[in-house]
Amino acid sequence: xxxxxxxxxxxxxxxxxxxxxxxxxxxxIQCGICTATCPVSSVSDxxxxxxxxxxxxIGKREEVLKSDIPWFCMTCRMCEDRCQEDVSPADIxxxxxxxxxxxxxxxxxFRSTARLVLDDGWILKDSYSDFIEDDREDLGLDTDLHWNxxxxxxxxxxxxxxxx
Ligand code: SF4
Ligand code: SF4
Numbered sequence: 001x002x003x004x005x006x007x008x009x010x011x012x013x014x015x016x017x018x019x020x021x022x023x024x025x026x027x028x029i030q031c032g033i034c035t036a037t038c039p040v041s042s043v044s045d046x047x048x049x050x051x052x053x054x055x056x057x058i059g060k061r062e063e064v065l066k067s068d069i070p071w072f073c074m075t076c077r078m079c080e081d082r083c084q085e086d087v088s089p090a091d092i093x094x095x096x097x098x099x100x101x102x103x104x105x106x107x108x109x110f111r112s113t114a115r116l117v118l119d120d121g122w123i124l125k126d127s128y129s130d131f132i133e134d135d136r137e138d139l140g141l142d143t144d145l146h147w148n149x150x151x152x153x154x155x156x157x158x159x160x161x162x163x164x
Contacts, residue, residue: 010059019098021091028053028087034079038089040072047072049079049089056092068107070096114160118152 009017009026016022034049035041041048047069055064064070073093080088100106133143 010057010061012059012061012064013057015061016056016092016095016099019095021088021095021098024085024087025053025056025092027085028057029085030054030057031084033082033084034087034089037079037082039076039078040074044072049073049093053087053089053092056096064096065100065103066105070100071107071110118156118160 013025017025028050030050030053032050034053035051038047038049052064052069070093073090075090075094077088077090080090083089136143
């Protein structure tokens with residue numbers, strides 16, 4: 001059963017409501033079932049999906065976009081299954097992250113992981129040399145996997161030039 005969207009909402013809430021994933025934001029009644037369900041909340045002292053949605057609803061735009069907290073969501077969607085208002089915190093936080101990226105706010109851990117993938121073309125390249133290369137050699141296979149650095153450089157420039 002769902003209720004009618006509430007009003008008024010903050011300018012930030014309205015902005016997010018226009019983005020893919022944010023459409024049902026105004027249905028949130030702040031019941032807290034998402035937080036009670038969330039496996040990340042159960043191991044974190046600071047990640048609370050209900051509280052994050054509250055900050056959005058009351059318009060804490062800069063605080064939310066510059067925060068690492070929206071990036072904690074691992075998109076398991078357990079909260080979405082339990083929410084009685086059909087709200088998806090995962091989709092809302094994805095919309096928040098899209099907006100944050102557009103404005104240059106990406107947590108360093110995500111930047112460094114993306115850089116690693118783009119540098120290597122494969123996140124496991126370092127372990128490759130120590131582990132897979134030996135096995136491939138034993139099997140008489142080619143040990144040069146021809147990392148396509150030209151391709152990853154093109155990806156970096158085209159999609160991530162302003163971010164990384
Ligand atoms: S997203 Fe759903 S479960 Fe979470 S506080 Fe809002 S209404 Fe409750
Ligand atoms: S989708 Fe995100 S907010 Fe929802 S339960 Fe999973 S980790 Fe928590």
